Amino acid sequence: QVTLVESGGGEVQAGGSLRLTCTAAGFTFTDYSMQWSRRVPGGERERIALVTRNSETTNYAESVKGRFTISRDNAKNTVYLQMNNLKPEDTAVYYCNPALPIGTPNYWGHGTQVTVSP
Numbered sequence: 001q002v003t004l005v006e007s008g009g010g011e012v013q014a015g016g017s018l019r020l021t022c023t024a025a026g027f028t029f030t031d032y033s034m035q036w037s038r039r040v041p042g043g044e045r046e047r048i049a050l051v052t053r054n055s056e057t058t059n060y061a062e063s064v065k066g067r068f069t070i071s072r073d074n075a076k077n078t079v080y081l082q083m084n085n086l087k088p089e090d091t092a093v094y095y096c097n098p099a100l101p102i103g104t105p106n107y108w109g110h111g112t113q114v115t116v117s118p
Contacts, residue, residue, distance in 0.1 A: 002026035002107045004097055009112030012086055020081040020112060022096030027107075029077040030054070033099035036070060036081045038092035039111075046092075049081060050099050064090075086116045 008020040049070035093111040
């Protein structure tokens, strides 16, 4: 059974930082690139960061580039998202999961809420 548990969210003021953690189980972690996505209420889910299997490559959405850093620890089946210089528009629920081909049903955890006040 695949499980994805996101944590580390909270409420911060603009300019602050948070570090999100996602612990995965139930699949071979090192077989997959991992990604973080976020969803605002009533909005589409936006993929914001990806890290390849052995951390060779990272990709970021323009909206977070230069402020967020994705990383992973394959020994712990864990992926992280360091978020700096947070902005109110970063307010969303954040999710992690494997980066599967578009159209492939994916796995989702409960997410972790990030709220950034002006």
